[in-house]
Amino acid sequence: MKAFTSGRISAPARPNSQIAADFLDLSFELESGRTLPVLSRFEGPITLRLTGRAPAILDNDLTQLVARLNTEAGIDITRVASSSSNASITLEVISRNALQRLVPGAACFVAPNVSSWSEYKAARRSPQTDWTKLTQRTRMAVFMPGDVAPQEMRDCLHEEIAQALGPVNDLYRLSDSVFNDDNFHTVLTGFDMLILRAYYAPELKSGMTRSEVAAKLPRLLARLNPAGGSGAPAPASPTPHAWKEAIEMALGGNATTGQRRAAARHAVDIARAMDWRDTRLAFSLFALGRLSLGVNSDIALASFREAEAIYQGLPGNELQAAHMGVQLAAHALSLGNANTALRIVDEHLPPVQAAQNAALLATLLMIKAEAMDLQGRDVEAQLVRLDSLGWARYGFGSDIEVGARLLEIAAISPNNRG
Structure with a gap:
């Protein structure tokens, strides 16, 4: 299995006037459309504990994420022992079946004012876990499965811990963020880290209203992101x-x-x-x-x-383009157009690697290997195929899933039909 180390994260390219509007819509609305009356965040140092049966790879990914939150978002967050019952954020690993029996369709989620799965089950329909009644965060819990592919676990880590700390909304208009239900970005981006840095800036505090936060954002974002300029929040195109x-x-x-x-x-x-x-x-x-x-x-x-x-x-939409490219490369391969398939794959590999999407990276490499086979480059093809397997184990998990994806891609090639 291969795994990513933290790489270079690009700063947001949009102007601060747009980012300010995004900040307000992310911070004062829920995905359901309900309005949040005030900003809520942790005040003071934040502690995080990991409980449940967590695989070693998850522990490594969590360590990397906490380091990024410290350095890129400027958040004072540290890991503590699993026995520390008064931790600010509890990350509890449970089975996928247990999670979906209670919350069907959820891959993972975050809940306020609880510190365990049992506590959440007892309080899930009470005012205790109502986001609209939250004025300051003191305890948050993230629940995620430990019996899925490593990449799926890591994706849950990034989005749900970010929501435990900051915004709990998603916006389809955001192309450079995990706060988007399109699920293209799966690790926290430069935009996400800027949003979290602003969330915990000294200019803001728990209990501030939307208008109070809006008044602070132009100067705050100009300080944190000078390249974005300044200005009042620009109205976003309605959806x-x-x-x-x-x-x-x-x-x-x-x-x-x-x-x-x-x-x-x-x-x-x-x-x-x-x-x-x-x-x-x-x-x-x-x-x-x-x-x-x-x-x-x-x-x-x-x-x-x-x-x-x-x-x-x-x-900044190179990753999204790569999701289209993998389909077009597969089509070119099915027609026996090896040169076209290789050109498409090679164009999209760098942004996929930068975005740390192992599943997509493995699929592109599998297509590349089959295209090389069509060209008679058998030795090179085998090396690329072996490289793809290391990423596939992180992206898809079990050897059964990896083998199925490998056979699926191989079946596309004219060499293997029948």
């Missing part, structure tokens, strides 16, 4: 509720494949009607492309190509 509903149905598992595909088409139609040329149209096309695979290859390919072009035209 109609109908588009969100369509995307959620397209992504969800509670509808038939046909219903999901129709919802994706509806999301594309709404995005075009709104004259969007941003990540929301691109993501709608991505959803339609994935749901059209094996049904209508023309629609799937056209959707992926248009989405890739949109993402490539927007600064």
Whole structure:
């Protein structure tokens, strides 16, 4: 198994006026649409403990994350022993089945004012765990499964601990953040670290209202992010509720494949009607492309190509473009176009590596190995294939899952048909 070490994280490229609007919408709204009356955060040093049956790889990823929060977000957070019952944040590892029996469909989640799974189960429907009643954070708990792929565990670590510390909302308009339900970014980005640094800046404190925070943000962000300039929060382009509903149905598992595909088409139609040329149209096309695979290859390919072009035209969206590229590279491989497949793969490898997405990295390398086989470069292909397996074990987990993905990619190649 291969694993990532912390690499270079790019600073946010957007102006501070946009970041200020993002900060307010992230900090004063819930994913459900409910409004939070005040800002809440920990006041003073923060401690974190890990409980439950945690694999060693999870412990390593947590150590890296805490180090990043200290250095990049400037948050005074330290790990303490699992027996420290008064820790600010408790990260409890449980089984996926136990988690989803109580909260169906959740990969992992965070809850306020509790310190254990048993305490959460007893208080989950009470005012104790109501985010809207929170004025200052003293205890938070993150619940995540320990019997999934290492990458899935790490992704939970980053997003849920960030939400335990700061915003608990997600915004589809954010292309450079884990605070986005599109799930392209899976480790905290430069934007996310800036948001958390601002969250714990001395200019802010628990109990401040949205208008009070908005008044502080221009000078605060100018200090933390001088390259972004200054200015009042700029109004964000509104996202109609109908588009969100369509995307959620397209992504969800509670509808038939046909219903999901129709919802994706509806999301594309709404995005075009709104004259969007941003990540929301691109993501709608991505959803339609994935749901059209094996049904209508023309629609799937056209959707992926248009989405890739949109993402490539927007600064900082190289990772999103790579998610389109893997589909286009697989198509080129299926046609026997080894040169095209290799060109696409090589173009997208650097941003995938930088984003620390092992599953996507392994898939691209598997496609590259098959394309090299088509060119008769057997020795090089085998080296690339071996490299892919190390990343696949981190990205997909079990040897069974790794083997299945390897066979799936191999079956695409004309060399292996039949």
